[in-house]
Amino acid sequence: MRILFVAAGSLATAFALAPVATAARNAGHAVIMAGNDDVIPAITGVGLPGVSVSSLTIQDFYTDRAGRPVEIPTVPQEQILFTGRWFGRMAAAWLDPLRELARAWKPDVVVGGTMSYAAGLLAAELGVRYVRHAWDAIEATGIDVGAVDVLEPELTRLGLDRLPVPELFIDVCPPSLLPPEPHPAKHTLRMRWIPVNGQRQLEPWTYTRTERPRVCLTTGSRVAHDAGEQDLPRRSYEFLCALSASFKDLDVDLVVATTDPAGKALEARVPGVRAGWVPLDVLARTCDVIVHHGGGTTSLTAMAAAAPQVAVPQGAVPNLSAQRLAEYGAAISLFGSEGSPEVIVDACTKILGDRSYAERARDLSHEIAGLALPSEAVDVVAELV
Template sequence: MRVLFVTGGGQATVFSLAPLATALRGAGHEIFMAANSDLMSATEAAAIPAVSTTDLPIRHFISQDRQGRPVPPPLDAGVTEQGVFTGRWFGRMAAASLGVLKEFTAAWRPDVVVGGTMTYAAPLLARHLGVPWVRLAWDAIDATHVHPGADEELQPELSELGLAHLPEPDLFIDVCPPSLRPAAARPASPMRYVPANRQRQLEPWMYTRGDRRRICLTAGSQVTRDGHHKLFEFLTRTVAELAPLDAEVLIAAPDGLAADLREACGDVRAGWFPLDVVAPTCDLLVHHGGGVTSLTGMYFGTPQVIVPGAEMLADAAERLAGYGAAVTLKTGEDAPDAVGAACREAVSDVSYVTRAQALRDEITAMPSPNQMVGALAALAHR
């Protein structure tokens, strides 16, 4: 069986699909991945053969429409407007990718196409080829409010296929733990989330811990001092608010920011390190609501404090808090000491550990990527 994985966006979109791709290859199937050129180094790190779908950077699709006109981001808008905006720019990236994908699959025809949550080129390509397609969730964030924006953006491509809307997947694989799925979520085949990310030579501090409480803080891989300066300020402000806890603080951030963070924050370890190695050693994970970051904390049973960086991330964070495994603040919460107070609550109340470990056990009981191989084979041969 040949399986083509189509993804795109940030590096997390590659590593979220990598465990299933690796399981298929381990079972003797042929796999390729297609993604925007910015992600080729991530596919190499995941040891997955890959082709580039577009040389245009993500910011191109986010910031302008197909005619090159500026598209202002709805920074202060509600969930619906943010969702439509996101669906439209993912749709523009899908449209830009289709030509390369059609050319590639003319030479290497897949039996099944697997696409990430918002990889809208996957269903379009699968319909063009007449093969089944699978939607594999990147994370536990519900994207149903995003898809309508893609339907709007992709009307020219849909019309060519005689479609009014993007087709539903032949199989939806969801990594969201059953207890956290929205009540109205569409039926899905559950699969265990498995952390995967770039690795590096390990140092003892990454996999061991000292006598002090350990807290890991991150704002994702896109944080900078310029374009995403609010995330940088979130990191430095939170470190100051954590001081009363006398904890060892780790800041997971791009290596290019490490020196600035150490200068601003003092006695912290800062820079890039593999979160799947460090998270099991931590008492608390503090972050901006990124889906992969959240799931990594859930996988290891680590309590979390979440300040969603956008309204569309808030629902998943609130469901995790409702389960009892996290404290979630309002999007962009900047009241003095709000994050510090949430962290003190999370580490002082043992119930957060208990609930986080219960969620970890639930994830462990979900079918592994290896167990999903048969489902894809059945699709290919139906």
């Protein structure tokens, strides 16, 4: 069986697909993962064959289909539609090179991430099975509406008035946090979240718990996967410095997961902090609180590690899942202007002083561990084909 996996422009979208892609390869199936130039090092870095279908970055699609720049809306519902249109434009641009790849390699099934809309379109054109694979616990039903808006020409050519319905939806959201509206699919498999990220040689402190509670601050997949590849924008760096300094009166082991250049500068400005690039899948299991930007893969990695969270969602898309996580009791979610350094420190203090957050986080971790393994997902895909 030949399985074509399609990422969607960012490291997180490739890492989320990697467990099933690796399991398929280990089972003897032929695998290729497609993405843009920026994502190829992440794909090949976890040992998977990668093919670039675009030299453009994900930010290059902040335009309409005529190439005119578009602004990110401030109204939450419009932000959700904007996200769908954004990824829809990327899908349209990727279709021709994906068709060329498919003509040469002839996949039996196409697997695409939640917003890898090109995967469904390509599978429909080829007449092969289409599998949609969630890469986080964020529902995409509202986002899909925006994608339909910009993909009307491609859908019309296929005789469709909506996105292709996948034969299988691989859902990685813990059952307790499922959104009220299910993703459309003929079949759904709930699969265990397996954290994947780039690796490096580990220092002992990264996998060892300390006597003091450990708090990790991270921007998730926004951190470069390769040490020193990029520095943080000045605004993000200054916020991390201010946030790190705000922990000075809290007796914790503070770790800031960031780029190595930013980490070195931050350590010089804030004595006592550990800062730099570190594999989050390893570090998360030693953390008592993880503070992050609301990213779906970061949040799931914390859940799998039974680490309580302080989520500060950036934009409307992750807001609903962050809210469900807080309502479940495994996190404190701060929205909009609530995410000041002082408020974040207060939230961490509350979590460290209330064992119920750790208990609920542990419940979620056990729930995730009880779901199907990636190897089982491969078996289901093989049955479909």
